[in-house]
Amino acid sequence: MDHPSPPRPAVMIDVARLAGVSHQTVSRVLNGHPSVRSETRERVLTAVRQLNYRPNALARGLAGRRSRVLGVVSFDTILYGPAATLLGVERAARAAGYGVSIVTLEQLDHDGVGDALNALAEQSVAGVVIIAPFTNAAAALRALPTGIPAVVVEAGTSGALPAISVDQVAGARLAVRHLLDLGHETVWHVRGPQNWLEARDREDAWRSTLESAGAPVPPVIDGDWSARSGYEAGLRLAGDPRVTAVFCANDQQALGVLRAFHERGVRVPDDVSVVGFDDIPEAEFMSPPLTTIRQDFDEVGRRCLAMLLNLLDAPPATVVETYPRVEPALVARASTGAAKG
């Protein structure tokens, strides 16, 4: 009476039987528990290999407390920033032995985050990373259900939740200073959508940098991250002879501005200098190559994860500390030059 080879994948008890131990001993081996005789351990590991046994994460999560899966709430993952951050988090998570479950928001609002968080909570994720850099992010943490450990990206110093972010203020200052140092009297700004925190920060820093340099502050032009909005802004700017330097809140908008300038015969950087933000891979090959501010999204992802993991095995009521901000850097290319005369 031989058992026919079972098509069903092996489970822990199968391994236990094959190794001649109890299922608990198998569990101990798998979880690196110290008190297992090394000979026993070997026997178990051999059986594991032999049966091609893979522990069932569902059962593991149910029985124990933690579920080796992290949740990520994200918005518009086609945009370079969020996509890059997501990738960074995923890589870091995988390196730490965690899986990643994602939920993308349809729109940037309070309910969306709440729903997303709930969906993730149902999957019993161990913790979540929220990449939803909109201004009322504070609402997000109130929406946090069962007190899942969470880390937010680019949500400013909203306080109640640990946050990781690139130093937007430093970045914007870098951009504006670069232009002022080139001799431009002032710098115009095409800002991002007002419900994004980064956009606000960049605008604020632009304004304050101009002010502290004693430069006049021209009216700000609206944008929404898209190249189209940059194009429209560019058309307006192109007619104004006072404009000699433009700081765009992101590279796509800068592309649109370049396009509009090209169309109107405004030469870059001869007539007007343009700076972007993000350093998307395409920036280097725009016409002309775009001077911009580089953000290290990989680093952001890594720090997010480090912080989250930290949170996971920390007592519930630990101090919320914010990691030092990631520092952006200026990448000077051909789209900026000295002011005329």
Add this chain to the structure above:
Amino acid sequence: MDHPSPPRPAVMIDVARLAGVSHQTVSRVLNGHPSVRSETRERVLTAVRQLNYRPNALARGLAGRRSRVLGVVSFDTILYGPAATLLGVERAARAAGYGVSIVTLEQLDHDGVGDALNALAEQSVAGVVIIAPFTNAAAALRALPTGIPAVVVEAGTSGALPAISVDQVAGARLAVRHLLDLGHETVWHVRGPQNWLEARDREDAWRSTLESAGAPVPPVIDGDWSARSGYEAGLRLAGDPRVTAVFCANDQQALGVLRAFHERGVRVPDDVSVVGFDDIPEAEFMSPPLTTIRQDFDEVGRRCLAMLLNLLDAPPATVVETYPRVEPALVARASTGAAKG
């Protein structure tokens, strides 16, 4: 002796007690089982709301067969195509009540896919979508472990696995025909990386379209999707007076080509016409705006999911059918014009 309000989230048995029924009845209500008296159902639902009860997906997955989570294996989610496809799949999955777990490949190889699939299998995903359009994708399906239902994107008609893809051949033909129809004698091609199936398909279609039109087939130029590679290709092309039309395997490469041409004083479209592929959001705002082939990634995502869900509740040995390919479309912009003379 009153129970203090439990900080622990409510579970099914709590709901059952509150509603005065058995836990099984609660389960039935939650799963839409027909034979529950509507009055009972109401009572249960009220209790659910009252306790803010959320079913535990882990337990659900363990007990039943299916785990409302799908896996997605993806590569380079910063690239427009994969990112857009991922987003499409995620949206569709969410709409169907599924969560999505992702694993991104570090590099495009066989082991990578195997590992990724294993990682997902451990999470007991109900099925997987593989967005890994590399040429030896056939290896991927052999790496499939326990026979998880799977759908591949852009893996050609490799056969053994259901596949969804945009009709690359039709797209490339559209591009080449557009240029030929404008009077160009032939069309040069900056192809994508050779281990990507789309790149192969586009190149093949480019070649065969030229051949069937009786046009000479110029040597193909290498590229790797990046703007940089397009730039380098453009520099080479710029020196050659015979070049009047270029078809780039994607929009980023086209951007690089445009950049190189601009730098070398080659006017687009006056001297040379350029066509890209993908229709990334930036394409419209390049200098000049790029004529390109639009792919509907949302549709791809939707079909993937439809097919996968189909597979989920189908008998194991069902015929592998391939959905009709998604049709791309030509978007004509300023980067293409009639041939000189």
Add this chain to the structure above:
DNA sequence: AGGCCGATTGTTAGCGTTCACAGCGCGGTT
């Protein structure tokens, strides 16, 4: 009247792990 059926509900087993709590053998104490 006896019996069978369908609608509704409850009961009992798992699903595959981990956790808490024993056991067992053995060397060293008291």
Add this chain to the structure above:
DNA sequence: AACCGCGCTGTGAACGCTAACAATCGGCCT
């Protein structure tokens, strides 16, 4: 000689849910 402690291992009970089956209650058929 009885005892404690320690290294190692096993046993039983969760974890929160679904599946399969049993039970109950009318009503209807013969």
